[in-house]
């Protein structure tokens with residue numbers, strides 16, 4: 490048995506420890522300097538370690554364009570040991586997504602698009618012929634280990650003349666499969682209030698900090714009453730930054746109003762990874778540092794909070810016996826100008842940078 494010791498790493502609360510890994514699992518957590526193994530990497534307290542980051546909104550089916558990318562390019566190489574594909578594929582192609590996930594190092598979970606064609610076209614809810622309950626139910630059964638929810642993109646260019654109807658269909662599919670919905674919001678119609686009133690506990694609103702006209706805040710920057718009511722019902726708020734869905738001004742409004750974020754995610758795909766404004770999960774996390782949130786709050790949004798929603802607590806903790814999925818990162822005092830989806834800039838004095846990961850027991854320096 491070959492044991493790897495990651496020596497003198499620290500938690501976000503500055504507790505220093507050694508962590509030992511063998512055969513893919515965490516075998517022990519020890520006092521700094523006391524871990525025993527054949528291979529030792531001493532980080533000398535220069536890096537933080539958290540459970541492996543979880544990116545709740547990505548596009549990981551590389552055959553589709555524009556919303557597609559390679560699983561490992563947007564997964565472990567960017568510090569996310571688990572990524573959740575946000576409905577890139579529907580029933581027609583989810584077999585292929587799952588098969589690609591098995592070839593990748595990164596752990597892959599997925600929301601299945603309620604439209605059987607998924608993002609093969611980006612107006613996937615304009616024709617109700619693509620909303621097929623029986624094929625969806627079959628695929629949900631086939632891929633119970635991968636599918637964590639259903640995805641419905643409810644904005645004007647996606648639904649066309651169908652308006653709010655696809656969300657009512659999604660609700661029905663949700664009851665039938667017992668899976669929650671991740672609902673993408675954006676330009677109307679449908680009006681955002683029609684969307685909000687249909688959401689239930691455990692459903693996810695993704696893109697909740699978007700700066701479009703049909704967003705969750707009124708003209709004076711106050712959260713809509715229907716938005717507050719949805720939060721009270723237990724609706725989960727996910728960032729889903731993307732090309733067009735994250736505004737620093739709206740994020741300020743949310744912070745002022747005391748609206749929490751539950752998960753911070755990227756909505757990453759090839760173009761917004763290479764050309765921005767997303768670039769990486771670490772870059773999106775740095776934006777929340779720039780907004781004034783603590784490192785502890787920011788990291789919880791990609792670890793414990795995501796793991797809790799997924800019902801997989803082991804993905805959000807560091808404990809002996811669990812599969813070893815870990816992210817090593819730094820918070821560096823180095824100014825950086827960050828850009829949101831509206832082209833607005835913010836200067837941060839501190840940036841988060843990924844230094845390495847352990848993905849299913851394998852250490853990779855980054």
Ligand SMILES: [Zn+2]
Pocket residue numbers: 546547548575729731756
């Ligand atoms: Zn997306």
